[in-house]
Amino acid sequence: MAIKVRKVRCPQCGGEALWSMENKYRPFCSERCKQIDLGAWASEAYRVPVQEKTLELDDDYLSKAE
């Protein structure tokens, strides 16, 4: 019996990635592409709390000014 392996497009490099149990980095084609994507996500996540803190300080400042 033939085992069909699905191929998907790697979101990171746009190359071919195998969608199978052997490819634990799916949907990425390799560990390198997965690490790059996780790194980009982490740096985005770090920016959000900083912005929220700034907004809180602004609200506090405005309520005291009234």
Ligand SMILES: [Zn+2]
């Ligand atoms: Zn890739």
